[in-house]
Amino acid sequence: MSKKEKIIFPALLAITLIIFFGLKEYNKPHVNVVKATPDIITNSEEIINEFQDNEGFANKKYLDQIVQVSGHISKIEASENNDIIITFLNNKTSFGTVICHLSSSENKELINLKEGQNIVVKGICTGYLMDVILVRCNLVKI
Amino acid sequence: MKYIFTIIICFIITNNLIAQDRYITKQGTISFFSHSPVEDIEAINNQILSIVDIETGDIAISVLMKSFMFEKSLMQEHFNENYVESDKFPKAKFTGKIIDIKDSTDKNKVFIEGDLTIHGITNKVKVKADIEVDNNVSLKGVFTVLVADYEINIPSVVKNNIAKTIEITFSLNHKKFK
Incomplete structure (x- = not known):
């Protein structure tokens, strides 16, 4: 050489x-939310309370994390792009709730969902407007 | 403290119930597009909160920066961490007025004027929009912003990958506030 x-x-x-x-x-x-293990496990009332008490602190804790939230369904609707949006029932003392935007691959399982039903959803938290927003969600348990 | 907050909120709600002119959406869409010789970058956000009062023309829009979804995760990471610094400035906001909501010459075209805050920097903007008022209030339009106006620093290595002017498209379909 x-x-x-x-x-x-x-x-x-x-x-x-x-x-x-x-x-x-x-x-x-x-990040594949379906396969990922959740960073934080909570319920819809707890997460909304934390954001309402101290948004800056909650942002640090929840933003970009994969959050698993349990709660009762208040509303299921489809967006203009046909993505499914689940709104959790809020507790009576506060205004605002948790809104989950589901991945389009999840649509099949949603036919069976009813209002008031208890479910567990996993998604990425992007922040708090009037409600806590979770995106790219999938259903963990019906 | 929490009770005071609840009372204030209840007050706002009842106020809204009395004034039947307010329309809201929590699922508005805002996307932006950057064209450069190297690559085109697009991101879409479907979680826009917007409230409009068709009597006064007042409008308020809130945007979560982390809700912008990019095709490539690396772009999303750079956008949030390096350019708009989403941890420091998690929201973009617009507050303003539809200035000719009552006396627009063209029924379906209006001008929206107000303050746009991105990356902690506020600038006055004036945007032309298509409006449709029936049971819902729909606002649609396209406008451009200069990256430099919002003190967003693009490192020189990727200067050619990102346009200096970003095109922003919005589509907000408000429903009556209940």
């Missing part, structure tokens, strides 16, 4: 590796 080749081969290898890992990082998939 000549001196030139000794330099070229490691250099090519390094470049290939950089491109490979670069592309892998660039195309990194979103």
